[in-house]
Amino acid sequence: MRRACIILLLSLVFLEGMAQVRTITGKISDEKQNPVSGASIQIKHTQTVTFSAADGSFSIQIPSDADTIVVSFVGYFTKEVRAANPLNTTLRLKEGSLSEVQIIGYGSVSKVDLTGSATTIKADYLEDKPFSSVDKTLQGSAAGLYSASTSGAPGSIAGVIIRGYGSIGASGFAVWVIDGAIATTGNNSQQSTSSNALSSLNPDDIESITVLKDAAATAIYGSRAANGVIIITTKKGKAGNSRIQLSAEAGANSIAWQPSNKPLTSLQSQTLFRESAINAGYAVDNPSADVFIAKELGIDQDYTKTNTNWLDVVSRTGSQSQYNLSISGGDLKTKFYASGGMYSEDGITIATGFRRYNGDLNIQHQINDKFKFSAALSGSGVKQSIPLNGLNLQNPVYAQHLLLPWYTPYNADGSIRMNDPQGEFPLQNSLYNPVAIAQGTYNDYKQNVIRGNVSAEYRILDNLTFTSQYSPEYFDLLDDLYLNPNYGPGYPNGFAWNTYQNIFDWTWTNIGIYHQKIGDSSYLDAKLGYEAYDQSISSLQAQGLGFPSATSLQYPGSAAEPVSFSSGLSSNSTISLFTAENFNVKDRYILSGSFRRDGSSRFGADNRWGNFYSVGGAWNVSKEAFLKNASFVYALKLRASYGQTGNQQIGDFTSLATFGYGFSYRGSPGSALTNVGNPNLTWEKCAILDLGLDFSFFKNRLSGTIDYYNKDNSNLIVAVPLSLTTGIYSQATSGNTQNRNVGALYNRGYEITLNGEPVHTPHFSWNISFNMTHNKSRVTRLYLGNPIFIPNTNLELAVGHILEYYMPLWAGVNQKNGTPMWFTDGSKSQITGNYDSAKPSFTGRTDINPKLLGSLINTFSYKKLSLQVQFYFLFGTYLQDQAGNLSNSEGSLFGIYNQLSQELTAWQKPGDKTNVPQLLWSTGNNSSNAISTRFLYSGDYVRLRNITLEYAFSSSLLKGAHISNLSVYVRGTNLLTFVKDKNLPFDPEEGGSFTNYDVYQPKTITGGIKVGF
Secondary structure (H helix, E strand, C coil): CHHHHHHHHHHHHHHHHHHHEEEEEEEEEECCCCECCCCEEEECCCCCEEECCCCCEEEEEEECCCCEEEEECCCECCEEEECCCCEEEEECECCCCCCCEEEECCEEEEHHHCCCCEEEEEHHHHCCCCCCCHHHHCCCCCCCEEEECCCCCCCCCCEEEECCCCCCCCCCCCEEEECCEECCCCCCCCCCCCCCHHHHCCHHHEEEEEEECCHHHHHHHHHHCCCCEEEEEECCCCCEEEEEEEEEEEEEEEECCCCCCCECCHHHHHHHHHHHHHHCCCCCCHHHHHHHHHHHHCCCCCHHHCCCCHHHHHECCEEEEEEEEEEEEECCCEEEEEEEEEEEEECCECCCEEEEEEEEEEEEEECCCCEEEEEEEEEEEEEEECCCCCCCCCCHHHHHHHCCCCCCCECCCCCECCCCCCCCCCCCCCCCCHHHHHHHEEEEEEEEEEEEEEEEEEEEECCEEEEEEEEEEEEEEEEEEEECCCCCCCCCCCEEEEEEEEEEEEEEEEEEEEEEEECCCEEEEEEEEEEEEEEEEEEEEEEEECCCCCCCCCCHHHCCEEEEEEEEEEEEEEEEEEEEEEEEECCCEEEEEEEEEEEECCCCCCCCEEEEEEEEEEEEHHHCHHHCCCCCEEEEEEEEEEEEEEECCCCCCCCCCEEEEEEEECCEEEEEEEECCCCCCCCEEEEEEEEEEEEEECCCCEEEEEEEEEEEEEEEEEEEECCHHHCCCECCCCECEEEEEEEEEEEEEEEEEEEEEEEECCCEEEEEEEEEEEEEEEEEECHHHCCEECCCCCEEECECCCCEEEECEEEEECCCCCCEEEECCCCCCCEECCHHHCCCEEEEEECCCCCEEEEEEEEEEECCEEEEEEEEEEECCEEEECCHHHHCCCCCCCCCCCCEHHHHHCCCCCCCCCCCCCCCCCCCCCCCCCCCHHHEEECCEEEEEEEEEEEECCHHHHHHHCCCEEEEEEEEECCCEEECCCCCCCCCCCCCCEECCCCCCEEEEEEEEEEEC
């Protein structure tokens, strides 16, 4: 009886519990009725939560007295709904609204609180692109950002400039921040011409990139922010069902653009040779010219029977592939993200290649209501093979440009031609056979990189949190250069150069964040932080001479004669205090401010501390009552900011007087001055004014941003010449200079970003995204007003000019007699036929600061099929052909170097209008090929940067296979290029003062698949 009573009592308790619990089911969708996977469905004021499945469906048990369900998902507005059954609801995307979250320095804000200029590039723009590094994916992604890669080599670097180049003697490139930590970037190789620290980072592991441009956005980074800040946020786990994402892509590469002004064929060469010999009086007709040419060059008269296309010899159809796998998920307490990837590319130029293997692990754990912990670790291994560039005799691209077309790379028996009886490829001191060089030498660069961070967040009060994060970064770098002893620049002894470096840096950030409500609809956000940064670099270098003819021994340790051994140490440290405040009044009026004080080891003892600040304000006009009934206004905001940032991107010991060893003093070891120090050396400064307008109309169908900026860079570091009477002579610079803060320049311009959706129907939509930047730069102050000549270029910095070409001005060809002409000076008032009477002048043409650049993206979607087309454009730069004097010689170098096809348009008779003087064998035409603006070409171009066709399978078809998403795509990059200057003899993106004969820019066609479980 007793047992029966107990059973009855438990049954009643159970039945009562059942009566108090009910099950709610439903489906979560977006505004286009697509399922939202991973949405959080939570009983309000409880910890009871579930997540939507791949098809958006969910099921949750709730108490009978619960009446409110909270539905949320990242990027969508949170929604509270009544606990009805079934519960089918729609989430509204935050995109374009003032409630969207914006990543900024040391945190994030709602866009309603943003007073600065910042652009976010999201993961879907970065993923699956056929580029080896994230900096290359940024081209055309944001107004104000200029990303250009002068080399098409796999793994090569792209320089990123934000709102104009802002330095003279320091770096003018943007600083990168990865998950809150200052990142080591740039080319850290001692030998490779285009290595890239960022190529170790897999773009598929990036959640978003934020480009910070004005003082309100960047000043919190203080001494590093003068040239803009790029923040990378990597992917983290999200609460919800575990997700597995797999992507695979493969394709082929070829040369993106081939100029019409290109090296001559053998028959074309014969035409020029005949014409030049007759013009010079060495022959009277073509037969006698052929006899003369064969005798002069020591070749057979039938040389035109052989025609080698050297572009085909040094280039190839490249291949590339990438595979990425990630697993993520978690619940409200613990979230995780893990990934692995492989990227492989064989370049379109022989002896080029790139391989990367990478892995990433990120864990976040909510220990209790107050304490949160996270840790992340990523690693990668990279190997890059790349030939030397420039006017280097072993550069295959340079060789292709100048090798004579009747030369051949192979002997009749198929062996590689070198030191041949015909004398085409002597052993030394000539253009080498690029096939022999590619097989007998190598230039490899390897980098192993580990990045990590560990952080803890403690909620002291409901409105006060403290976070501490430590982020180390380690680079293990190895350069290998080997020149074999049998042929080429290593003949006859062979040569090897081996460099090992390791770079270790860490960032330790401690920050408190305070939020205080003021009244019902206003609040104050404040940050106070301390940050320390340290970087150390060590290196070992060895060179050896004397190797056996068998090429299996390739390291300096195998050399018969050690040439040199050296080691180096370098380090720098920065400590910082910073604060930032944001005051919001009813979401209408926003006032922000920041202050940072940095101390850097790089500057003089009396100038190691600098102060940097910003103030900003915003007016959300759309929140005002007078626009309440203006239904077409979705969002409207005016912004203004001003502040001062700094630049410390100089050498570690630039302010110190340093001595080095390894010098000879009358045959004995000695020490010498390597740097003239300056204890007064201090920060470069940048004062930035920004005025902006953000708008969104017609329910976000049309949105955009317009910004005007004025950047005044002062205290710029310039190498100032010292009188020899000081008794100072620096061995490092082979002269006597001292770094001083004596320069100034400005960048002024405007940016326009527009986004529109002209067509939106249930099945079809058309989206347009457009951005454009106009920038003007000028130098305003230099030491004693003296211009600065940039070594190894024809560029000068001078007051009123910015990196401008400085050379004699070409005036064309005299139509009466075919002789060259130049202007006597910059006034262009007089013309001379004597090159020595043509004074070098500023040309008004620059290279690194385009006047106009931007991008246009059209995206078309029909049901599950989408097509995206992106055009990139750039106007206002000029490029110099560094070897133009060799390949456009009008006869002086005929038979020594191949010529460009433009020579076929040479003057022949009075009245001819042409830019090529008359051809004269051996002598050339009165120094016509001397350096002048004749060899400057317009760099204006428009390029079909990206086109992607993708099909996403319907979730209803995938549900039975337990697949959450599946899509296939085909993508092309750099498919079409339109240039303004028809005579441009190289790709317009090569840029950077002059063509340096880097690896060709690739055109890539790939296909891929993305699947999620």
